[in-house]
Amino acid sequence: MSTPRLITIPFSHFCDKARWALQRRGIAFVEDGHLPLFHFLAVRRAGGNRTVPALALADRLIGDSTEILQWADAQPAPGPRLYPEGVADEALALEEDFDRHLGPATRRWAYGFILPDRGLIREVARHGAPSWQRAGLELGLPLARFVMRKAMRIDDAGVARSRVKIDEVFDRVGERLADGRPYLTGDQLTAADITFAALAAPALYPAEYGVPFPPVERFPAAIQAEVARLRAHPAGAFGLRIYAEDRAEERRPR
Numbered sequence: 001m002s003t004p005r006l007i008t009i010p011f012s013h014f015c016d017k018a019r020w021a022l023q024r025r026g027i028a029f030v031e032d033g034h035l036p037l038f039h040f041l042a043v044r045r046a047g048g049n050r051t052v053p054a055l056a057l058a059d060r061l062i063g064d065s066t067e068i069l070q071w072a073d074a075q076p077a078p079g080p081r082l083y084p085e086g087v088a089d090e091a092l093a094l095e096e097d098f099d100r101h102l103g104p105a106t107r108r109w110a111y112g113f114i115l116p117d118r119g120l121i122r123e124v125a126r127h128g129a130p131s132w133q134r135a136g137l138e139l140g141l142p143l144a145r146f147v148m149r150k151a152m153r154i155d156d157a158g159v160a161r162s163r164v165k166i167d168e169v170f171d172r173v174g175e176r177l178a179d180g181r182p183y184l185t186g187d188q189l190t191a192a193d194i195t196f197a198a199l200a201a202p203a204l205y206p207a208e209y210g211v212p213f214p215p216v217e218r219f220p221a222a223i224q225a226e227v228a229r230l231r232a233h234p235a236g237a238f239g240l241r242i243y244a245e246d247r248a249e250e251r252r253p254r
């Protein structure tokens with residue numbers, strides 16, 4: 001089997017979800033990182049539609065993070081299952097809920113303060129993509145901002161709605177964890193936990209994320225206060241804990 005190629009926007013939280021899951025299963029892959037908008041060509045060339053992560057296999061392309069996790073779970077691989085028996089349906093339902101509600105909300109909220117700040121964009125885009133794309137983004141930044149704001153409806157009202165949505169999801173996760181369970185479906189890490197933590201990352205900025213984030217001290221003061229509030233929430237503390245404990249573990253070679 002040729003080595004699977006994971007096409008990514010390196011800093012994308014849906015991409016860290018897929019990266020983490022492949023690493024947890026112990027599946028070897030190469031990463032092919034692109035900056036936003038440039039990713040479109042790479043995905044199209046591989047036969048996909050437009051979003052990343054996309055996993056290019058010898059015979060097909062898997063163009064959705066949940067389908068990548070399901071594929072990874074079905075492979076003969078040394079790492080623990082992502083959808084363990086007994087909680088598989090529950091894990092998948094939680095994953096789909098986070099994909100639909102949390103992922104777009106944290107992304108819009110973070111782009112809301114990153115896009116206006118050229119220095120922050122540079123720091124976020126620094127890792128894992130070709131230098132010619134970084135140069136292209138610098139030159140075409142006004143156009144890129146316009147396209148991204150339109151495509152993801154990043155405006156004041158959208159950012160405010162997303163903030164409320166993040167709080168709602170965090171409260172639901174906090175309630176689920178209130179009985180003292182260590183993971184969302186019980187006592188083992190599943191696709192649900194990986195998905196929650198990865199998609200919450202643009203609100204939490206865990207040190208163990210797949211690529212380095214700019215230091216939170218670089219963010220506007222009001223955003224720093226929001227990050228501190230979300231980190232202190234039981235769901236935020238949970239996301240940070242599994243990045244610190246489980247993600248750090250996954251990145252060691254099996």
Ligand SMILES: N[C@@H](CCC(=O)N[C@@H](CS)C(=O)NCC(=O)O)C(=O)O
Nearest residue numbers: 012013014050051052053064065066
């Ligand atoms: N449901 C998809 C969503 C992935 C997604 O939204 N990816 C973003 C990056 S975070 C993307 O590719 N955006 C660019 C675009 O839509 O062209 C999945 O789970 O893979």
